[in-house]
Amino acid sequence: MPAERVFAAMNDRPRTTVHLLDGFGLDCDQARVHVVPSARKLVALLALREAPVTRSVAAALLWRETTARRAAACLRSTLWRLSEPGVVSTADDTLFLRPGVEVDFHRARRLVDAATSADRAPEPEAVALLRTDLLPGWDYPWLHEEQDWWREARLRALEALSARFRSSGDRLRAHQAALAAVQTDPLRESAHRTLVELHLAEGNPAQAVRQYTAYRLRLRSELGLEPSPEIHRLVRPLLGGR
Structure with missing residues (x-):
């Protein structure tokens, strides 16, 4: 036809x-x-x-x-x-x-583009959609490239959303977006750094130190690495001589 x-x-x-x-x-x-x-x-x-x-x-x-x-x-x-x-x-x-026929992944890709667009307000449900994996458990060569792209794209979008929510005064959604990025990639320092900054901005120094310490221990355990000076600098005044 x-x-x-x-x-x-x-x-x-x-x-x-x-x-x-x-x-x-x-x-x-x-x-x-x-x-x-x-x-x-x-x-x-x-x-x-x-x-x-x-x-x-x-x-x-x-x-x-x-x-x-x-x-x-x-x-x-x-x-x-x-x-x-x-x-x-x-x-x-x-x-x-x-x-x-509608495809949820097409909408998610549009949310990735909108996350960094200054002339478009972030959608409230964006965080929930961007924290989901693309066909989890599927292991096919024709799918791998798309899965890898989606993982990195949504991490960047979540961090961008966190920054935009924070600048607009919506600290709750800013925290949710940054936490979703950390849960997606527990070794992603930029997402942990965002959470530390949010805890400090909210007047929760103890929570900021816990976030930093948990990330540091996991990074050392899995990769044998230390956090960067940038994230350490955020909590150094709270650690004293440690």
Whole structure:
């Protein structure tokens, strides 16, 4: 079916959402739809790529350990399983998500861009979305690069959000964003430094020292390293001669 006819035929379809953050899910009109593992991989691949993917590329990526003929057969079977609710569309030799299908990861990427945009106010729910992993537990070569990008991008976004919330006087959300960054990467010094600064700004020197000490012990235990002079300088007046 030509792409124009596919797009025109989708106007009256129910709302469908693909979830990639904190695990895979497919909702149709807010009801969870069961999807077999092979079909989950295809939907996730198309959701991440956004642009149409040829059948041969999809088959080679998803069934890379088998022959091209067998991979093509697996793809046909998977497409049949996805015929209802019809989340995947085809045009010529390409595959793509049905127009109008929402993907939570697309919104999360927009939040990353908005986090550092001075002309856009931070969204209150941004921290909750940015603290989630992309398809945790999935270990596929076609996914690794996207997972690595998302991990670093959301860490930077959380730190940027923390700074923006703090500058606007919202210390609670500033703390939540910095804590989410620390929980995502417990060895990320910039996030620990932000928490130390927030504790000091709130008049909690003991909590600032605890934060610094916990980070220092973990850094020494796991990597045999010491914190940088920058973060040590924040708590040095509180440590006396130690």
